[in-house]
Amino acid sequence: xxxxxxxxxxxxxxxxxxxxxxxxxxxxxxxxxxxxxxxxxxxxxxxxxxxxxxxxxxxxxxxxxxxxxxxxxxxxxxxxxxxxxxxxxxxxxxxxxxxxxxxxxxxxxxxxxxx
Amino acid sequence: xxxxxxxxxxxxxxxxxxxxxxxxxxxxxxxxxxxxxxxxxxxxxxxxxxxxxxxxxxxxxxxxxxxxxxxxxxxxxxxxxxxxxxxxxxxxxxxxxxxxxxxxxxxxxxxxxxxxxxxxxxxxxxxxxxxxxxxxxxxxxxxxxxxxxxxxxxxxxxxxxxxxxxxxxxxxxxxxxxxxxxxxxxxxxxxxxxxxxxxxxxxxxxxxxxxxxxxxxxxxxxxxxxxxxxxxx
Numbered sequence: 010x011x012x013x014x015x016x017x018x019x020x021x022x023x024x025x026x027x028x029x030x031x032x033x034x035x036x037x038x039x040x041x042x043x044x045x046x047x048x049x050x051x052x053x054x055x056x057x058x059x060x061x062x063x064x065x066x067x068x069x070x071x072x073x074x075x076x077x078x079x080x081x082x083x084x085x086x087x088x089x090x091x092x093x094x095x096x097x098x099x100x101x102x103x104x105x106x107x108x109x110x111x112x113x114x115x116x117x118x119x120x121x122x123x124x
Numbered sequence: 125x126x127x128x129x130x131x132x133x134x135x136x137x138x139x140x141x142x143x144x145x146x147x148x149x150x151x152x153x154x155x156x157x158x159x160x161x162x163x164x165x166x167x168x169x170x171x172x173x174x175x176x177x178x179x180x181x182x183x184x185x186x187x188x189x190x191x192x193x194x195x196x197x198x199x200x201x202x203x204x205x206x207x208x209x210x211x212x213x214x215x216x217x218x219x220x221x222x223x224x225x226x227x228x229x230x231x232x233x234x235x236x237x238x239x240x241x242x243x244x245x246x247x248x249x250x251x252x253x254x255x256x257x258x259x260x261x262x263x264x265x266x267x268x269x270x271x272x273x274x275x276x277x278x279x280x281x282x283x284x285x286x287x288x289x290x291x292x293x294x295x296x297x298x299x300x301x302x303x304x305x306x307x308x309x310x311x312x313x314x315x316x317x318x319x320x321x322x323x324x325x326x327x328x329x330x331x332x333x334x335x336x337x338x339x340x341x342x343x344x345x346x347x348x349x350x351x352x353x354x355x356x357x
Binding site: 015018026044117122 | 128129130131132133134135136137138139141219220221251252253254255277280282284285312313314315316317318
């Protein structure tokens with residue numbers, strides 16, 4: 010369970026970004042999360058609440074956009090979404106692919122701020 | 125009362141701090157010419173026994189060292205020190221994984237130029253270590269025959285973050301009716317093209333093949349680094 014330390018980093022980064030923009034209040038943090046990041050959405054959401062408690066972010070929301078895993082199919086020569094991370098292959102032709110194009114994301118994309 | 129919030133675009137990798145340190149470590153390793161291998165697995169998969177065997181065999185003709193991460197105790201470092209290679213323990217306390225900065229701190233005072241191989245044994249955990257780059261060149265994920273063939277399907281992320289899978293405790297395979305084909309099929313389902321090696325640290329079967337593989341990967345990596353340096357000049 011490393012979601013709490015990740016949530017604490019998110020809170021810290023949001024605080025810094027808000028301060029750099031002269032904002033006092035962070036209403037929400039938007040985050041892109043891929044299944045291959047090794048971070049579990051539900052655990053991160055509850056950890057975020059804990060990390061925000063008694064911080065300037067208290068009461069702010071974490072809005073998670075789940076990013077599907079995409080690989081490059083060597084047979085179709087095109088990017089494809091995989092059906093599941095237990096089966097890393099092209100859903101159309103079935104060719105296995107180890108070239109992950111997307112799905113490892115763990116990034117803050119936007120903040121909702123006010124003065 | 126605060127005003128209507130405004131949406132501000134920010135692009136920030138949450139693990140940026142770790143990634144920056146990992147990149148610096150990778151560069152440091154490249155310059156020193158040391159090949160760095162990390163090991164991940166569930167607790168009890170045989171990382172320490174495997175590493176002790178590897179260090180002992182490599183120590184006779186190579187310069188090797190190891191870092192070993194654990195929540196508590198220095199037992200693993202004491203076990204690995206029997207190989208006569210320099211070993212340092214990283215005690216993580218409550219943290220369930222190693223981070224690049226912990227590796228960086230643990231390396232203080234070691235001259236990496238004096239090493240051919242450095243091994244970094246992560247905390248036994250198949251979940252959290254997958255998120256953290258340690259600057260290693262090769263990440264090995266160990267799976268012991270006693271754990272069940274479907275481990276890769278249960279923990280796809282860690283298998284996906286690793287470069288090579290090592291099936292350990294092969295001497296127990298028959299006793300636990302280990303289905304090797306199913307295990308390999310599951311490994312390849314979550315990480316297509318992954319190289320799989322099988323061995324027993326107890327009997328030594330398969331260890332030489334692993335050492336040959338390691339030597340080959342190291343020379344390949346050195347040639348690539350030399351070619352890159354030559355192109356850059």
